[in-house]
Amino acid sequence: MKRQEVDSRVFQYEFGSGLHISVVPNTRDEEVFYQEMNDFLDLIGLQGSDEWIMSYNSLYYHTPEVRDWTLEGYGIGRESALDINWSNGQVVIKTLNDQAVKEYQQETGVKKEIGVFLIDDEISTKDDLVLSGVRIELMGQEDYIHRTLFHIKPRIRKIGESEVKLVSNGMHPKLQTNYEHKQDLDQDVDLESCQKYQYMTIPKEFFLDKYQIGNNQLVVNFGNLDLEKPSYLIKEWGTELLLQVPNQLANEIEIHSRYQTPNNLGKTTISFNKPINFIACDLAKDEEYLLQNNPFDNKLSIGANFDKLFTNKTVFYLFDQPHDQLQVDIPNARPTNVDLITLSVLFVGVVIILKRLLLKNKLKLE
Amino acid sequence: MRIVPQPVIKLIPYHDMVLNRLSVRPFVDLLASFHNVLIISTLLRIILILYSEWHDAHSVVKYTDIDYRVFSDAARFILHPGPENKAQGILGAALGVGDPYTRQTYRYTPLLALLLLPNEWIHISFGKYLFAGCDILAGILIYKLLVSTVLPSVRKPSSDNSSPSSIIRQASLLTSIHLLNPLVFSISTRGSSESVLALFVLLTLYCALERKWTLAALALGLSTHWKIYPFIYGVACIGVIGSERGMGKGWKGWLRSVVNWRTVKFGLISAASFVGLNVLMYLIWGYPFLYESYLYHLHRRDHRHNFSPYFYLIYLTYPFPGDSIPELSFWRQVIRSPLTSFLPQMILSLGGGLVFGRSKRHLTFTWFVQTFVFVIFNRVCTSQYFLWYTLFLPLLIPQLKMTARWAAIYTAVWFGAQALWLSEAYKLEFIGEHVFFGLWVRGLVYMVAHTWVLAGVMNAYLG
Numbered sequence: 001m002k003r004q005e006v007d008s009r010v011f012q013y014e015f016g017s018g019l020h021i022s023v024v025p026n027t028r029d030e031e032v033f034y035q036e037m038n039d040f041l042d043l044i045g046l047q048g049s050d051e052w053i054m055s056y057n058s059l060y061y062h063t064p065e066v067r068d069w070t071l072e073g074y075g076i077g078r079e080s081a082l083d084i085n086w087s088n089g090q091v092v093i094k095t096l097n098d099q100a101v102k103e104y105q106q107e108t109g110v111k112k113e114i115g116v117f118l119i120d121d122e123i124s125t126k127d128d129l130v131l132s133g134v135r136i137e138l139m140g141q142e143d144y145i146h147r148t149l150f151h152i153k154p155r156i157r158k159i160g161e162s163e164v165k166l167v168s169n170g171m172h173p174k175l176q177t178n179y180e181h182k183q184d185l186d187q188d189v190d191l192e193s194c195q196k197y198q199y200m201t202i203p204k205e206f207f208l209d210k211y212q213i214g215n216n217q218l219v220v221n222f223g224n225l226d227l228e229k230p231s232y233l234i235k236e237w238g239t240e241l242l243l244q245v246p247n248q249l250a251n252e253i254e255i256h257s258r259y260q261t262p263n264n265l266g267k268t269t270i271s272f273n274k275p276i277n278f279i280a281c282d283l284a285k286d287e288e289y290l291l292q293n294n295p296f297d298n299k300l301s302i303g304a305n306f307d308k309l310f311t312n313k314t315v316f317y318l319f320d321q322p323h324d325q326l327q328v329d330i331p332n333a334r335p336t337n338v339d340l341i342t343l344s345v346l347f348v349g350v351v352i353i354l355k356r357l358l359l360k361n362k363l364k365l366e
Numbered sequence: 367m368r369i370v371p372q373p374v375i376k377l378i379p380y381h382d383m384v385l386n387r388l389s390v391r392p393f394v395d396l397l398a399s400f401h402n403v404l405i406i407s408t409l410l411r412i413i414l415i416l417y418s419e420w421h422d423a424h425s426v427v428k429y430t431d432i433d434y435r436v437f438s439d440a441a442r443f444i445l446h447p448g449p450e451n452k453a454q455g456i457l458g459a460a461l462g463v464g465d466p467y468t469r470q471t472y473r474y475t476p477l478l479a480l481l482l483l484p485n486e487w488i489h490i491s492f493g494k495y496l497f498a499g500c501d502i503l504a505g506i507l508i509y510k511l512l513v514s515t516v517l518p519s520v521r522k523p524s525s526d527n528s529s530p531s532s533i534i535r536q537a538s539l540l541t542s543i544h545l546l547n548p549l550v551f552s553i554s555t556r557g558s559s560e561s562v563l564a565l566f567v568l569l570t571l572y573c574a575l576e577r578k579w580t581l582a583a584l585a586l587g588l589s590t591h592w593k594i595y596p597f598i599y600g601v602a603c604i605g606v607i608g609s610e611r612g613m614g615k616g617w618k619g620w621l622r623s624v625v626n627w628r629t630v631k632f633g634l635i636s637a638a639s640f641v642g643l644n645v646l647m648y649l650i651w652g653y654p655f656l657y658e659s660y661l662y663h664l665h666r667r668d669h670r671h672n673f674s675p676y677f678y679l680i681y682l683t684y685p686f687p688g689d690s691i692p693e694l695s696f697w698r699q700v701i702r703s704p705l706t707s708f709l710p711q712m713i714l715s716l717g718g719g720l721v722f723g724r725s726k727r728h729l730t731f732t733w734f735v736q737t738f739v740f741v742i743f744n745r746v747c748t749s750q751y752f753l754w755y756t757l758f759l760p761l762l763i764p765q766l767k768m769t770a771r772w773a774a775i776y777t778a779v780w781f782g783a784q785a786l787w788l789s790e791a792y793k794l795e796f797i798g799e800h801v802f803f804g805l806w807v808r809g810l811v812y813m814v815a816h817t818w819v820l821a822g823v824m825n826a827y828l829g
Binding site: 173211226228254331336343348349357358 | 721817
């Protein structure tokens with residue numbers, strides 16, 4: 001879903017933009033699965049699809065844009081960062097809302113708890129946040145207010161900025177990334193080993209050549225891996241990739257265009273999300289407890305995000321970047337009737353050779 | 367007044383004149399020694415392979431051909447079997463080897479991957495040295511054929527050019543056309559395996575011209591196993607074998623000459639060689655071998671741009687999902703059928719073998735024509751395919767009656783048609799311009815131009 005301007009130190013929705021759906025089917029019957037899935041998607045106003053890819057531990061569907069959205073009626077805007085978890089017939093919708101004033105109705109027999117917190121910057125560091133504030137228990141008859149202070153360790157942190165450009169190179173555009181480190185990882189004493197990565201979802205109009213990049217660099221490559229098929233023969237929506245990149249200030253990856261369906265424009269314009277650029281670090285063992293008990297931690301066992309590909313003790317240092325999309329034109333054929341001319345030229349060629357074969361020189365070879 | 371006999375090759379006098387005018391005589395003298403040609407060719411290849419390693423380490427645009435990575439990966443897969451990478455034949459399980467077809471786009475015989483196993487054991491460039499070595503061996507075969515068979519047969523005893531030293535000098539110069547051909551040495555040092563097949567084909571020709579038909583049949587089977595197209599040479603071989611004991615009159619006589627014990631024996635041995643290798647490969651690597659090496663080619667649709675103008679037809683008529691398929695008229699169905707290219711290609715290349723393959727003397731020319739036709743009318747064509755017939759040029763040139771002027775014109779047209787196409791392909795591939803239509807037009811120009819050049823060469827041979 002769309003990211004929103006909230007304090008990302010606490011609320012961590014560093015997903016790629018657009019629609020991401022991850023599913024663990026509870027049936028082996030493909031038809032039943034699609035029926036059930038499409039019914040659910042229809043319920044929340046999304047179109048069903050059969051373009052799933054097999055991701056790490058779930059089926060995964062993604063579109064760079066959220067095309068249909070009907071949850072406004074429930075007060076959930078298209079721009080809200082949110083998770084929809086559907087399990088055992090129950091739907092849980094998690095959404096971020098930056099409204100300063102919110103009314104809550106007390107209901108008898110229903111316990112509600114509201115917390116109001118601020119980050120205590122005086123004693124917080126970028127790796128250890130202290131939230132200071134109050135919890136209000138709304139009991140129906142009597143309310144209890146508790147002063148509360150707690151310590152959280154964010155899984156996702158910021159380290160600098162990155163700039164991603166798609167450099168034109170015909171059918172093989174190059175994805176160039178430049179990194180600007182604004183902080184030094186060495187300040188963080190709780191880190192063990194670190195490595196820079198790029199996580200990206202690319203549409204089926206492109207592919208990465210896994211042999212060109214090599215297994216050492218291409219850590220994860222889910223989706224249709226065919227190197228030759230045109231995009232109109234690829235059923236899946238695209239590819240989910242995790243690349244280990246050199247710990248340098250710039251890197252370049254060549255992506256390859258598939259052939260597109262002919263159209264009168266002579267080109268197909270494709271947009272897709274920029275890669276998410278980050279450094280992943282293992283946390284020292286004694287720090288894991290805080291990380292895993294952060295009530296705001298958004299890491300799920302399944303999910304369309306890069307963190308599912310790492311262990312629970314991994315923290316991520318993100319490079320911020322504008323959330324606009326990459327766009328590229330792929331040339332394609334215009335529908336043209338070339339049958340007759342091709343056949344005519346073929347005929348001319350055959351006649352030229354046949355003439356030599358049959359008429360002119362037969363005797364001289366005897 | 368004494369009438370000077372017209373030389374068989376008109377190139378020679380022009381040749382001398384041009385050489386003197388261009389002051390390249392020292393260079394030509396250098397290449398007149400086959401020993402020198404071999405040393406220069408070998409050094410050139412070693413330097414280029416060493417350069418390729420340096421270049422690839424320092425440049426984003428690699429010197430090494432993408433196919434070399436495919437072969438090397440396939441060799442690695444054979445060496446390192448795993449749960450997802452096991453030879454699927456009956457013998458494969460017992461041998462405990464991996465499956466080269468685990469590597470996507472590997473569509474060659476497993477023998478190629480086996481040859482490149484030392485890429486893993488010794489050095490990643492081993493295969494390039496092997497391919498370069500095949501180039502050199504092919505050069506040696508060409509030289510031997512020129513000295514023993516081709517040049518003595520086209521020289522008149524009274525001519526100055528018939529002396530042994532002159533033959534050796536000319537053979538050396540002609541061999542250098544192959545060994546110092548930039549297309550040849552760049553392709554092998556970039557890691558393309560064409561030189562291995564070229565060596566097998568030349569070995570077949572050598573055996574055939576030496577009348578060692580059993581060996582020729584075995585080599586033909588090996589060549590056809592390596593890549594399917596050399597089967598067309600079998601037709602010409604059968605024609606030559608049949609004609610060795612004289613041709614009968616009429617079609618019955620012709621039939622008796624092509625269907626007799628000697629031709630059947632040749633056919634059986636070459637088929638046994640081909641089938642035997644395939645059975646062995648199938649027993650080890652199973653269905654993936656059969657599919658990737660052969661069956662895939664029966665239904666492949668080459669929609670991506672290549673020299674053949676068919677690519678555009680295939681691209682435009684791909685069954686697009688969601689398209690309502692309109693009813694096509696009969697003749698349009700005919701045009702779009704794969705048979706439309708297959709039939710003329712087979713009729714002309716096999717027909718060429720039958721028409722010209724009547725004498726050992728004409729075998730090189732026959733194979734050249736068959737291959738040239740096969741490449742022109744193939745549904746897919748890349749630069750490497752041109753090597754399939756340019757291989758025969760050093761052996762053919764002494765037999766052509768062609769002036770240097772016409773030779774220059776044909777060469778220019780041959781290269782020009784390619785350059786025209788390549789310049790447009792560059793715009794698509796590396797600039798991203800919408801030039802599919804232009805590429806198709808240039809593909810048509812290529813087809814006509816190369817057909818015209820072939821016709822010119824046929825005229826020059828046949829007079």
